Amino acid sequence: MTTPTPRLSYRDAAPTPRLSYRDAAPTPRLPFPCGEAATSPRLRLADVEAARDTPGASALLFITDRCPVGCGHCSVDSRPDSPRVTDFTLFEGVLDALCAGEPRLIGVSGGEPFAERRALTLAADRITAAGKHLVVYTSGFWGNRTSGWVRRVLRACSCVFLSTDAFHQARLADERFANAARAIADEGTPLVVQVVDDQDAVDRAVGLLEQALGPCWPEAAELNRVGLLPYGRAAGLVAPRPLVAGKDFGPCRVARSPVVRYDGVVAACCNEAVVMGRGPAEFRRTCGDAPETAEALKELRHHAMFSVVATVGPGPITADPRLADLADRRFTSICELCWLVAERIPDPAHDPLLTMLGVLGGARRPGQS
Ligand code: SF4
Numbered sequence: 001m002t003t004p005t006p007r008l009s010y011r012d013a014a015p016t017p018r019l020s021y022r023d024a025a026p027t028p029r030l031p032f033p034c035g036e037a038a039t040s041p042r043l044r045l046a047d048v049e050a051a052r053d054t055p056g057a058s059a060l061l062f063i064t065d066r067c068p069v070g071c072g073h074c075s076v077d078s079r080p081d082s083p084r085v086t087d088f089t090l091f092e093g094v095l096d097a098l099c100a101g102e103p104r105l106i107g108v109s110g111g112e113p114f115a116e117r118r119a120l121t122l123a124a125d126r127i128t129a130a131g132k133h134l135v136v137y138t139s140g141f142w143g144n145r146t147s148g149w150v151r152r153v154l155r156a157c158s159c160v161f162l163s164t165d166a167f168h169q170a171r172l173a174d175e176r177f178a179n180a181a182r183a184i185a186d187e188g189t190p191l192v193v194q195v196v197d198d199q200d201a202v203d204r205a206v207g208l209l210e211q212a213l214g215p216c217w218p219e220a221a222e223l224n225r226v227g228l229l230p231y232g233r234a235a236g237l238v239a240p241r242p243l244v245a246g247k248d249f250g251p252c253r254v255a256r257s258p259v260v261r262y263d264g265v266v267a268a269c270c271n272e273a274v275v276m277g278r279g280p281a282e283f284r285r286t287c288g289d290a291p292e293t294a295e296a297l298k299e300l301r302h303h304a305m306f307s308v309v310a311t312v313g314p315g316p317i318t319a320d321p322r323l324a325d326l327a328d329r330r331f332t333s334i335c336e337l338c339w340l341v342a343e344r345i346p347d348p349a350h351d352p353l354l355t356m357l358g359v360l361g362g363a364r365r366p367g368q369s
Protein backbone atom coordinates (compact mmCIF):
# COMPACT_ATOMS: atom_id res chain seq x y z
CA MET A 1 0.00 0.00 0.00
CA THR A 2 1.34 3.42 -0.89
CA THR A 3 0.83 6.58 1.09
CA PRO A 4 -0.25 9.61 -0.91
CA THR A 5 2.41 12.31 -1.02
CA PRO A 6 1.18 15.45 0.73
CA ARG A 7 0.79 18.19 -1.85
CA LEU A 8 1.22 21.80 -0.92
CA SER A 9 -1.19 24.43 -2.10
CA TYR A 10 -0.22 27.42 -4.21
CA ARG A 11 -1.73 29.44 -1.41
CA ASP A 12 0.95 28.30 1.04
CA ALA A 13 3.42 31.06 1.69
CA ALA A 14 6.45 28.80 1.87
CA PRO A 15 8.08 27.91 -1.45
CA THR A 16 6.95 24.48 -2.57
CA PRO A 17 9.47 21.71 -3.19
CA ARG A 18 7.93 21.08 -6.62
CA LEU A 19 9.88 22.41 -9.55
CA SER A 20 8.24 23.91 -12.55
CA TYR A 21 6.36 21.92 -15.11
CA ARG A 22 9.36 21.22 -17.31
CA ASP A 23 12.08 21.58 -14.68
CA ALA A 24 13.09 24.85 -16.21
CA ALA A 25 15.02 27.37 -14.17
CA PRO A 26 12.90 28.61 -11.28
CA THR A 27 11.07 31.81 -12.06
CA PRO A 28 11.81 34.86 -9.92
CA ARG A 29 8.18 35.29 -8.81
CA LEU A 30 6.75 33.10 -6.12
CA PRO A 31 3.12 32.19 -6.35
CA PHE A 32 0.88 35.17 -6.06
CA PRO A 33 -1.44 35.83 -3.23
CA CYS A 34 -1.45 33.38 -0.46
CA GLY A 35 -3.83 32.45 2.25
CA GLU A 36 -7.02 34.18 1.19
CA ALA A 37 -10.25 32.29 0.97
CA ALA A 38 -12.42 32.90 -2.06
CA THR A 39 -15.13 35.44 -1.35
CA SER A 40 -17.47 34.16 -4.05
CA PRO A 41 -18.11 30.67 -5.44
CA ARG A 42 -15.24 29.64 -7.66
CA LEU A 43 -15.35 27.16 -10.51
CA ARG A 44 -12.65 25.10 -12.14
CA LEU A 45 -12.63 23.87 -15.74
CA ALA A 46 -14.41 20.61 -14.85
CA ASP A 47 -17.22 22.55 -13.13
CA VAL A 48 -17.73 24.77 -16.16
CA GLU A 49 -17.65 21.78 -18.50
CA ALA A 50 -20.16 19.94 -16.31
CA ALA A 51 -22.54 22.91 -16.45
CA ARG A 52 -22.18 23.14 -20.22
CA ASP A 53 -22.89 19.41 -20.48
CA THR A 54 -26.12 19.68 -18.53
CA PRO A 55 -29.07 20.82 -20.64
CA GLY A 56 -30.45 24.08 -19.30
CA ALA A 57 -27.64 24.66 -16.79
CA SER A 58 -25.71 27.28 -18.73
CA ALA A 59 -26.14 29.98 -21.35
CA LEU A 60 -23.71 32.21 -23.20
CA LEU A 61 -24.07 35.98 -23.51
CA PHE A 62 -22.41 37.16 -26.73
CA ILE A 63 -21.82 40.69 -25.53
CA THR A 64 -20.25 42.31 -28.57
CA ASP A 65 -19.04 41.63 -32.10
CA ARG A 66 -16.19 44.04 -31.52
CA CYS A 67 -12.57 43.19 -30.64
CA PRO A 68 -9.49 45.40 -30.88
CA VAL A 69 -7.06 42.47 -31.26
CA GLY A 70 -7.69 41.30 -34.84
CA CYS A 71 -6.31 37.73 -34.75
CA GLY A 72 -5.89 35.95 -38.07
CA HIS A 73 -7.88 32.94 -36.85
CA CYS A 74 -10.93 34.69 -35.39
CA SER A 75 -13.88 32.34 -35.83
CA VAL A 76 -16.42 35.15 -35.41
CA ASP A 77 -14.51 37.59 -37.63
CA SER A 78 -14.35 40.23 -34.90
CA ARG A 79 -12.77 43.56 -35.83
CA PRO A 80 -12.09 46.86 -34.07
CA ASP A 81 -15.05 48.40 -35.93
CA SER A 82 -17.49 45.47 -35.69
CA PRO A 83 -20.98 46.21 -34.32
CA ARG A 84 -21.41 46.64 -30.58
CA VAL A 85 -24.12 47.39 -28.04
CA THR A 86 -25.96 50.57 -29.01
CA ASP A 87 -29.45 49.87 -27.65
CA PHE A 88 -28.94 49.56 -23.90
CA THR A 89 -32.68 49.26 -23.26
CA LEU A 90 -32.72 46.08 -25.34
CA PHE A 91 -29.46 44.91 -23.77
CA GLU A 92 -30.89 45.32 -20.26
CA GLY A 93 -33.94 43.33 -21.38
CA VAL A 94 -31.65 40.57 -22.60
CA LEU A 95 -29.89 40.60 -19.22
CA ASP A 96 -33.19 40.55 -17.32
CA ALA A 97 -34.30 37.46 -19.24
CA LEU A 98 -30.97 35.69 -18.65
CA CYS A 99 -30.96 36.55 -14.97
CA ALA A 100 -34.53 35.38 -14.43
CA GLY A 101 -34.00 32.20 -16.45
CA GLU A 102 -33.05 28.65 -15.64
CA PRO A 103 -29.28 28.66 -16.38
CA ARG A 104 -27.12 28.87 -13.28
CA LEU A 105 -23.95 29.72 -15.18
CA ILE A 106 -23.74 32.59 -17.67
CA GLY A 107 -20.65 32.69 -19.87
CA VAL A 108 -19.80 36.04 -21.46
CA SER A 109 -17.92 36.06 -24.77
CA GLY A 110 -17.73 38.01 -28.01
CA GLY A 111 -15.71 39.62 -29.63
CA GLU A 112 -13.80 40.88 -26.61
CA PRO A 113 -16.02 41.40 -23.55
CA PHE A 114 -13.54 43.81 -21.93
CA ALA A 115 -13.86 46.10 -24.96
CA GLU A 116 -17.38 46.85 -23.67
CA ARG A 117 -16.91 48.55 -20.31
CA ARG A 118 -20.50 49.72 -19.84
CA ALA A 119 -22.12 46.49 -21.05
CA LEU A 120 -19.72 44.17 -19.22
CA THR A 121 -19.94 45.92 -15.87
CA LEU A 122 -23.73 45.97 -16.19
CA ALA A 123 -23.77 42.26 -17.05
CA ALA A 124 -21.38 41.37 -14.22
CA ASP A 125 -23.47 43.28 -11.67
CA ARG A 126 -26.80 41.83 -12.80
CA ILE A 127 -25.62 38.23 -13.26
CA THR A 128 -23.92 38.01 -9.88
CA ALA A 129 -26.78 39.85 -8.14
CA ALA A 130 -29.07 37.15 -9.55
CA GLY A 131 -26.92 34.55 -7.78
CA LYS A 132 -25.56 33.05 -10.98
CA HIS A 133 -22.01 32.12 -11.86
CA LEU A 134 -20.27 34.57 -14.19
CA VAL A 135 -17.59 33.15 -16.52
CA VAL A 136 -15.83 35.54 -18.91
CA TYR A 137 -13.82 34.61 -22.02
CA THR A 138 -11.09 37.12 -22.87
CA SER A 139 -7.89 37.64 -24.82
CA GLY A 140 -6.33 39.64 -21.96
CA PHE A 141 -5.69 42.61 -24.28
CA TRP A 142 -6.30 44.82 -21.24
CA GLY A 143 -3.24 43.36 -19.44
CA ASN A 144 -0.96 46.35 -20.11
CA ARG A 145 -3.04 48.44 -17.70
CA THR A 146 -5.53 46.68 -15.48
CA SER A 147 -7.89 49.39 -14.33
CA GLY A 148 -10.19 49.28 -11.32
CA TRP A 149 -13.33 48.35 -13.23
CA VAL A 150 -11.53 45.42 -14.91
CA ARG A 151 -10.40 44.15 -11.50
CA ARG A 152 -13.95 44.47 -10.18
CA VAL A 153 -15.28 42.32 -13.03
CA LEU A 154 -12.47 39.76 -12.57
CA ARG A 155 -13.34 39.53 -8.88
CA ALA A 156 -17.00 38.93 -9.68
CA CYS A 157 -16.17 36.03 -11.98
CA SER A 158 -16.39 32.41 -10.87
CA CYS A 159 -13.78 31.60 -13.52
CA VAL A 160 -12.00 33.42 -16.36
CA PHE A 161 -10.95 31.84 -19.64
CA LEU A 162 -7.87 33.50 -21.14
CA SER A 163 -6.85 32.60 -24.69
CA THR A 164 -3.38 32.43 -26.09
CA ASP A 165 -1.73 30.93 -29.17
CA ALA A 166 0.47 31.98 -32.04
CA PHE A 167 -2.31 34.08 -33.58
CA HIS A 168 -2.91 36.00 -30.37
CA GLN A 169 0.84 36.25 -29.83
CA ALA A 170 1.22 37.99 -33.18
CA ARG A 171 -1.17 40.71 -31.95
CA LEU A 172 -0.54 40.86 -28.20
CA ALA A 173 2.83 41.02 -26.44
CA ASP A 174 3.62 38.14 -24.05
CA GLU A 175 3.81 40.66 -21.26
CA ARG A 176 0.15 41.56 -21.67
CA PHE A 177 -0.85 37.91 -21.40
CA ALA A 178 1.33 37.41 -18.32
CA ASN A 179 -0.03 40.58 -16.70
CA ALA A 180 -3.60 39.52 -17.43
CA ALA A 181 -3.00 36.04 -15.96
CA ARG A 182 -1.49 37.62 -12.85
CA ALA A 183 -4.36 40.09 -12.49
CA ILE A 184 -6.93 37.28 -12.65
CA ALA A 185 -5.03 35.23 -10.08
CA ASP A 186 -4.50 38.28 -7.88
CA GLU A 187 -8.28 38.57 -7.58
CA GLY A 188 -8.43 34.93 -6.42
CA THR A 189 -10.36 33.93 -9.54
CA PRO A 190 -9.64 30.54 -11.12
CA LEU A 191 -7.98 30.86 -14.51
CA VAL A 192 -8.38 28.56 -17.51
CA VAL A 193 -5.86 29.20 -20.26
CA GLN A 194 -7.37 28.21 -23.56
CA VAL A 195 -4.76 27.25 -26.12
CA VAL A 196 -4.87 25.78 -29.61
CA ASP A 197 -4.08 22.08 -29.40
CA ASP A 198 -0.54 22.25 -30.71
CA GLN A 199 2.48 21.26 -28.62
CA ASP A 200 4.50 24.41 -29.37
CA ALA A 201 1.54 26.57 -28.38
CA VAL A 202 1.02 24.56 -25.20
CA ASP A 203 4.72 24.77 -24.26
CA ARG A 204 4.67 28.50 -24.82
CA ALA A 205 1.54 28.91 -22.71
CA VAL A 206 3.15 26.92 -19.90
CA GLY A 207 6.25 29.14 -20.07
CA LEU A 208 4.10 32.26 -19.84
CA LEU A 209 2.18 30.86 -16.88
CA GLU A 210 5.44 30.09 -15.10
CA GLN A 211 6.60 33.61 -15.79
CA ALA A 212 3.33 35.09 -14.54
CA LEU A 213 2.48 32.88 -11.58
CA GLY A 214 5.61 30.99 -10.64
CA PRO A 215 6.33 27.27 -10.57
CA CYS A 216 3.12 26.41 -8.77
CA TRP A 217 0.92 27.88 -11.47
CA PRO A 218 -1.15 24.65 -11.76
CA GLU A 219 -2.62 25.46 -8.36
CA ALA A 220 -4.29 28.54 -9.81
CA ALA A 221 -4.56 27.90 -13.52
CA GLU A 222 -5.52 25.09 -15.85
CA LEU A 223 -4.82 24.50 -19.51
CA ASN A 224 -7.62 23.72 -21.92
CA ARG A 225 -6.52 22.56 -25.34
CA VAL A 226 -9.01 23.46 -28.04
CA GLY A 227 -9.16 22.85 -31.78
CA LEU A 228 -9.29 25.63 -34.34
CA LEU A 229 -12.85 26.20 -35.48
CA PRO A 230 -13.41 26.27 -39.25
CA TYR A 231 -15.38 29.51 -39.24
CA GLY A 232 -14.75 33.20 -39.83
CA ARG A 233 -11.09 34.00 -40.55
CA ALA A 234 -10.08 30.46 -39.51
CA ALA A 235 -12.13 28.87 -42.31
CA GLY A 236 -9.11 28.33 -44.56
CA LEU A 237 -6.69 27.38 -41.75
CA VAL A 238 -8.21 24.11 -40.58
CA ALA A 239 -7.03 20.85 -42.14
CA PRO A 240 -9.85 18.80 -43.72
CA ARG A 241 -11.37 16.41 -41.21
CA PRO A 242 -12.13 12.76 -41.91
CA LEU A 243 -15.62 12.25 -43.29
CA VAL A 244 -18.14 10.61 -40.96
CA ALA A 245 -21.33 8.75 -41.90
CA GLY A 246 -24.47 10.61 -40.77
CA LYS A 247 -25.72 7.76 -38.60
CA ASP A 248 -22.47 7.74 -36.59
CA PHE A 249 -22.75 11.23 -35.10
CA GLY A 250 -23.40 11.26 -31.35
CA PRO A 251 -24.71 14.04 -29.10
CA CYS A 252 -23.71 17.66 -29.62
CA ARG A 253 -22.78 19.12 -26.26
CA VAL A 254 -23.02 22.73 -27.32
CA ALA A 255 -26.69 22.26 -28.25
CA ARG A 256 -27.24 22.16 -24.48
CA SER A 257 -26.34 25.80 -24.00
CA PRO A 258 -28.13 28.62 -25.88
CA VAL A 259 -26.43 31.83 -26.93
CA VAL A 260 -28.04 35.22 -26.37
CA ARG A 261 -26.59 38.05 -28.41
CA TYR A 262 -26.48 41.62 -27.12
CA ASP A 263 -28.83 42.64 -29.96
CA GLY A 264 -31.62 40.29 -28.90
CA VAL A 265 -30.90 37.33 -31.18
CA VAL A 266 -31.17 34.03 -29.31
CA ALA A 267 -29.40 31.08 -30.94
CA ALA A 268 -29.84 27.41 -30.13
CA CYS A 269 -26.10 26.73 -29.93
CA CYS A 270 -22.72 28.44 -30.11
CA ASN A 271 -21.85 27.30 -33.61
CA GLU A 272 -20.06 30.46 -34.77
CA ALA A 273 -21.80 30.54 -38.14
CA VAL A 274 -25.19 30.23 -36.45
CA VAL A 275 -24.38 33.00 -33.96
CA MET A 276 -23.26 35.22 -36.83
CA GLY A 277 -26.56 34.72 -38.68
CA ARG A 278 -25.87 31.90 -41.11
CA GLY A 279 -27.46 28.45 -41.38
CA PRO A 280 -31.16 27.61 -41.10
CA ALA A 281 -33.42 30.25 -39.53
CA GLU A 282 -34.71 27.56 -37.17
CA PHE A 283 -31.56 28.06 -35.09
CA ARG A 284 -32.33 31.71 -34.21
CA ARG A 285 -35.08 33.87 -32.69
CA THR A 286 -35.00 37.67 -32.90
CA CYS A 287 -36.27 39.31 -29.72
CA GLY A 288 -37.07 42.94 -28.90
CA ASP A 289 -37.35 42.87 -25.13
CA ALA A 290 -37.07 40.77 -21.97
CA PRO A 291 -40.35 38.82 -22.34
CA GLU A 292 -39.54 37.85 -25.94
CA THR A 293 -36.03 36.80 -24.94
CA ALA A 294 -37.37 34.75 -22.04
CA GLU A 295 -39.92 33.11 -24.32
CA ALA A 296 -37.25 32.28 -26.91
CA LEU A 297 -35.03 30.70 -24.25
CA LYS A 298 -37.94 28.62 -22.99
CA GLU A 299 -39.00 27.57 -26.48
CA LEU A 300 -35.47 26.49 -27.46
CA ARG A 301 -35.11 24.63 -24.15
CA HIS A 302 -38.04 22.40 -25.12
CA HIS A 303 -37.37 22.32 -28.86
CA ALA A 304 -37.82 18.74 -30.03
CA MET A 305 -34.95 18.63 -32.52
CA PHE A 306 -32.37 20.49 -30.42
CA SER A 307 -33.24 18.31 -27.41
CA VAL A 308 -32.52 15.19 -29.48
CA VAL A 309 -29.34 16.65 -30.98
CA ALA A 310 -28.16 17.49 -27.45
CA THR A 311 -29.02 14.22 -25.76
CA VAL A 312 -28.97 11.52 -28.43
CA GLY A 313 -27.27 13.20 -31.37
CA PRO A 314 -28.28 13.77 -34.97
CA GLY A 315 -27.00 10.30 -35.97
CA PRO A 316 -29.96 8.30 -34.59
CA ILE A 317 -32.38 10.79 -36.19
CA THR A 318 -31.32 9.46 -39.59
CA ALA A 319 -33.30 6.28 -38.78
CA ASP A 320 -36.35 8.45 -39.50
CA PRO A 321 -37.59 7.34 -42.97
CA ARG A 322 -37.72 11.01 -44.02
CA LEU A 323 -33.96 11.25 -43.49
CA ALA A 324 -32.93 7.76 -44.55
CA ASP A 325 -30.61 9.02 -47.31
CA LEU A 326 -28.53 10.88 -44.71
CA ALA A 327 -27.65 7.79 -42.69
CA ASP A 328 -24.79 6.66 -44.91
CA ARG A 329 -23.98 10.02 -46.48
CA ARG A 330 -20.61 11.22 -45.26
CA PHE A 331 -20.21 14.64 -43.66
CA THR A 332 -17.28 16.86 -42.73
CA SER A 333 -18.95 17.91 -39.48
CA ILE A 334 -21.86 17.17 -37.19
CA CYS A 335 -23.19 20.67 -37.92
CA GLU A 336 -23.49 19.93 -41.64
CA LEU A 337 -25.85 17.05 -40.83
CA CYS A 338 -27.67 19.06 -38.14
CA TRP A 339 -28.42 21.91 -40.56
CA LEU A 340 -29.83 19.44 -43.12
CA VAL A 341 -32.08 17.83 -40.50
CA ALA A 342 -33.40 21.27 -39.50
CA GLU A 343 -34.15 22.08 -43.14
CA ARG A 344 -35.79 18.74 -43.94
CA ILE A 345 -38.17 18.31 -41.00
CA PRO A 346 -41.23 20.56 -41.54
CA ASP A 347 -41.71 21.59 -37.88
CA PRO A 348 -38.59 20.49 -36.03
CA ALA A 349 -39.66 22.20 -32.81
CA HIS A 350 -42.78 20.04 -32.40
CA ASP A 351 -42.18 17.01 -34.59
CA PRO A 352 -43.87 14.02 -32.84
CA LEU A 353 -41.15 11.50 -33.70
CA LEU A 354 -38.37 13.81 -32.51
CA THR A 355 -40.35 14.63 -29.37
CA MET A 356 -40.61 10.92 -28.58
CA LEU A 357 -36.91 10.35 -29.28
CA GLY A 358 -36.08 13.28 -27.01
CA VAL A 359 -38.17 11.91 -24.16
CA LEU A 360 -36.49 8.52 -24.52
CA GLY A 361 -33.14 10.31 -24.54
CA GLY A 362 -33.95 12.13 -21.31
CA ALA A 363 -35.05 15.52 -22.64
CA ARG A 364 -37.36 17.47 -20.35
CA ARG A 365 -40.93 18.15 -21.49
CA PRO A 366 -42.59 21.57 -21.11
CA GLY A 367 -44.00 21.96 -17.61
CA GLN A 368 -41.70 19.29 -16.19
CA SER A 369 -39.49 20.56 -13.42
S1 SF4 B 1 -9.91 35.43 -31.62
FE1 SF4 B 1 -10.61 36.55 -29.80
S2 SF4 B 1 -8.96 38.03 -29.42
FE2 SF4 B 1 -8.69 37.33 -31.51
S3 SF4 B 1 -9.82 38.81 -32.80
FE3 SF4 B 1 -11.26 37.12 -32.33
S4 SF4 B 1 -12.34 37.78 -30.50
FE4 SF4 B 1 -10.50 39.06 -30.67
Ligand code: SF4
Pocket residue numbers: 252253254255268269270271274309334335336338339
Ligand atom coordinates in the same frame (compact mmCIF):
# COMPACT_ATOMS: atom_id res chain seq x y z
S1 SF4 C 1 -24.55 20.09 -34.28
FE1 SF4 C 1 -26.27 21.51 -34.53
S2 SF4 C 1 -26.71 22.22 -32.47
FE2 SF4 C 1 -24.66 21.34 -32.43
S3 SF4 C 1 -23.25 23.06 -32.82
FE3 SF4 C 1 -23.70 22.12 -34.78
S4 SF4 C 1 -25.38 23.30 -35.60
FE4 SF4 C 1 -25.33 23.70 -33.40
